[in-house]
Amino acid sequence: MFADYSLSELGSIFVMQGFAGLILFSVFVLMALGLAIIFGQMGVINMAHGEFMILGAYVTYFTSQFFQNVLPSLFPIYFFVAMGLAFLASGGLGIAVEWALIRHLYRRPLDTLLATWGLSLILQQVYRSVFGPREVGVELPSWMMGSLPLTDVIEVQINGLFVMSLTFVITLVVGLMMFRSRWGQQVRAVVQNRVMAGAVGINTHKVDRLTFGIGCGIAGVAGSAFTMIGSTGPTAGQLYIVDTFLVVVFGGAQSLVGTIFSAFTISQAQSTMEFFLSGSTAKVLTLLAVVGILMLRPQGLLVLKIRR
Amino acid sequence: MERIGFLKTSEAVGIAILAALILIVLPLGLDIFRLNLAGKYLTYAFVAIGLVLCWGHGGILSLGQGMFFGLGGYAMAMFLKLEASSPEATKIQSTPGIPDFMDWNQLTELPWFWQPFHSLTLSLVAVVLVPTAFAFLIGTAMFKRRVGGVYFAIITQAIAAILTILIVGQQGYTGGINGITDLRTLKGWDIRTDEAKYVLYFVNAGLLLAAVAAAYFVRQSKLGRILVAMRDKEDRVRFSGYNVANFKTFVFCLAAALSAIGGAMFTLQVGFMSPSFVGIVPSIEMVIYTAVGGRLSILGAVYGTLLVNWAKTSFSESFPELWLLGLGGLFIAVVLAFPNGLAGIYADTIAPRLSRLLRRARPALGGTVPAGAPAE
Numbered sequence: 001m002f003a004d005y006s007l008s009e010l011g012s013i014f015v016m017q018g019f020a021g022l023i024l025f026s027v028f029v030l031m032a033l034g035l036a037i038i039f040g041q042m043g044v045i046n047m048a049h050g051e052f053m054i055l056g057a058y059v060t061y062f063t064s065q066f067f068q069n070v071l072p073s074l075f076p077i078y079f080f081v082a083m084g085l086a087f088l089a090s091g092g093l094g095i096a097v098e099w100a101l102i103r104h105l106y107r108r109p110l111d112t113l114l115a116t117w118g119l120s121l122i123l124q125q126v127y128r129s130v131f132g133p134r135e136v137g138v139e140l141p142s143w144m145m146g147s148l149p150l151t152d153v154i155e156v157q158i159n160g161l162f163v164m165s166l167t168f169v170i171t172l173v174v175g176l177m178m179f180r181s182r183w184g185q186q187v188r189a190v191v192q193n194r195v196m197a198g199a200v201g202i203n204t205h206k207v208d209r210l211t212f213g214i215g216c217g218i219a220g221v222a223g224s225a226f227t228m229i230g231s232t233g234p235t236a237g238q239l240y241i242v243d244t245f246l247v248v249v250f251g252g253a254q255s256l257v258g259t260i261f262s263a264f265t266i267s268q269a270q271s272t273m274e275f276f277l278s279g280s281t282a283k284v285l286t287l288l289a290v291v292g293i294l295m296l297r298p299q300g301l302l303v304l305k306i307r308r
Numbered sequence: 309m310e311r312i313g314f315l316k317t318s319e320a321v322g323i324a325i326l327a328a329l330i331l332i333v334l335p336l337g338l339d340i341f342r343l344n345l346a347g348k349y350l351t352y353a354f355v356a357i358g359l360v361l362c363w364g365h366g367g368i369l370s371l372g373q374g375m376f377f378g379l380g381g382y383a384m385a386m387f388l389k390l391e392a393s394s395p396e397a398t399k400i401q402s403t404p405g406i407p408d409f410m411d412w413n414q415l416t417e418l419p420w421f422w423q424p425f426h427s428l429t430l431s432l433v434a435v436v437l438v439p440t441a442f443a444f445l446i447g448t449a450m451f452k453r454r455v456g457g458v459y460f461a462i463i464t465q466a467i468a469a470i471l472t473i474l475i476v477g478q479q480g481y482t483g484g485i486n487g488i489t490d491l492r493t494l495k496g497w498d499i500r501t502d503e504a505k506y507v508l509y510f511v512n513a514g515l516l517l518a519a520v521a522a523a524y525f526v527r528q529s530k531l532g533r534i535l536v537a538m539r540d541k542e543d544r545v546r547f548s549g550y551n552v553a554n555f556k557t558f559v560f561c562l563a564a565a566l567s568a569i570g571g572a573m574f575t576l577q578v579g580f581m582s583p584s585f586v587g588i589v590p591s592i593e594m595v596i597y598t599a600v601g602g603r604l605s606i607l608g609a610v611y612g613t614l615l616v617n618w619a620k621t622s623f624s625e626s627f628p629e630l631w632l633l634g635l636g637g638l639f640i641a642v643v644l645a646f647p648n649g650l651a652g653i654y655a656d657t658i659a660p661r662l663s664r665l666l667r668r669a670r671p672a673l674g675g676t677v678p679a680g681a682p683a684e
Binding site: 043045101104105109110111113114115117118119120121122123124125126128129238242245246249278280281283284287288290291294295296298 | 369371449450453454455457458459461462463465466467469470473474476477588589592595596599629632633635636637638639640642643644647
């Protein structure tokens with residue numbers, strides 16, 4: 001498959017596909033971070049995670065419409081407002097869902113899977129009824145359009161760069177929250193030993209609710225970023241959910257670093273192969289490799305060592 | 309307790325009621341179009357029965373049963389398609405004698421893995437053997453390494469996704485997103501006539517009753533008890549000297565084989581097979597049939613399947629938007645409020661009254677109430 005290309009061409013292909021892979025990587029990381037927090041830290045399988053992301057995307061879409069029609073002068077910076085709103089909307093819905101649904105199911109992880117799948121069906125239908133079945137896309141402010149030429153054959157898109165830097169910032173914030181803030185400390189304590197955490201005075205129910213809410217909020221921000229590079233429809237969330245779960249499981253469910261690492265591996269493998277093979281073959285090969293590795297190493301790439 | 313063969317009396321009564329329903333009541337009460345639909349639903353019941361054993365009793369939740377249903381269905385469809393694409397019937401193609409979608413995709417000869425499907429015997433063997441072997445492969449790889457619970461569910465789901473992408477992507481070999489359509493005859497016997505549909509319905513119903521009986525047999529055997537023990541305290545079973553992985557693999561393969569038979573009967577009755585029955589969404593829907601019927605009840609699974617599908621058809625005929633809301637609500641309600649489904653409701657509310665009634669009428673039969681029978 002490499003024979004038809006010269007060496008320098010191959011180099012540029014790898015750089016360009018690597019860049020495309022980085023954008024995919026960003027989306028994976030953003031989706032997987034929220035999921036890793038919820039699944040890895042709480043043991044809850046949230047199949048509706050994609051729908052929380054889509055909620056963020058819709059919020060972004062409506063914010064862009066609002067700014068376009070009401071405050072056109074502030075349009076260039078609408079995205080930052082939209083991101084905050086997306087976080088609040090998805091996080092708020094997450095907290096409500098935790099209260100109504102998830103908290104009854106902590107001891108039955110397989111049942112959270114079924115219940116949240118039901119939730120995802122309901123949310124999809126609600127989106128379809130409220131926002132219409134059509135896919136919507138946001139208009140990018142002018143400074144986000146176009147591309148930067150690096151050499152005469154290699155170009156990178158500005159919105160891609162933006163999504164990447166956004167991912168970097170969000171990851172950093174999540175990392176700081178998990179490892180430096182009081183909330184993060186409590187979450188990690190609850191993960192390591194729920195009973196003892198409760199015994200030293202941590203309100204585990206409150207921590208659970210907040211954790212679920214923040215995980216969903218991050219999904220909302222992911223959805224917001226997602227609008228930069230793709231359009232949004234009621235069922236778009238479902239396209240990503242399996243990939244994202246694989247990313248989290250592959251990385252080692254309780255390790256955030258592992259999640260990032262596996263998102264990088266999977267996205268790079270997929271986008272590099274996509275250039276040489278057809279899209280579906282690339283995806284099949286990537287997923288097969290991941291499943292194969294998981295069979296050999298079920299605990300994932302990086303494992304958090306906990307004494308049970 | 310009295311027994312008829314390996315069945316408790318109450319279980320035998322339950323099976324007899326089911327048999328009366330699907331062999332007599334439905335054929336008499338429904339026209340052929342509706343009966344064919346009911347037959348289609350009953351093919352899903354094979355999957356649901358497999359899930360009762362695998363998930364309810366074994367504690368292994370597979371979110372990829374659609375794969376096995378699909379593989380069984382595809383094996384059957386490949387045979388029927390080859391029969392429908394005889395050189396005479398396809399002489400307008402640039403390569404006569406191969407299925408039409410291969411011709412559209414510029415294939416000039418039949419791929420090697422299609423060759424065995426010229427023979428009905430080999431196809432029928434493949435219907436059961438291919439999915440079972442596939443399940444064996446997944447099962448051994450996973451259970452030997454003690455992957456279970458949530459991880460198993462996610463990985464089976466991923467494999468179902470891979471298989472769907474593969475089938476859709478390899479259009480020339482599999483018929484792509486449209487699947488294998490335009491199936492006509494089975495050994496010269498036209499499967500599209502009303503008469504054939506009646507025959508196929510009864511074949512399917514008979515197979516289903518056999519599957520129910522087989523499931524009861526497995527459940528009352530020592531194997532069935534080990535499964536339950538494994539689900540509740542896996543380590544203790546392992547420390548007692550049982551090879552847990554082998555038992556799990558067996559029940560997973562059994563569920564796969566049952567699903568595959570359902571898939572093959574689906575193809576015969578509906579007349580096509582497509583990737584939309586293989587992927588994640590149908591696989592999870594099949595889990596909900598089981599959950600609604602009651603994950604511990606073999607008969608409940610059959611009634612659950614019929615009920616959910618009947619609701620789906622009638623809802624989506626009159627209010628298409630409401631169906632997804634209803635299905636989603638059903639998922640949540642079953643999980644939150646009725647973890648044992650219809651069978652649980654039956655056992656809690658109807659069975660005690662029925663037993664009191666029976667005891668008053670015929671003291672000899674007191675207390676023998678079908679534990680897994682439906683609540684209708």
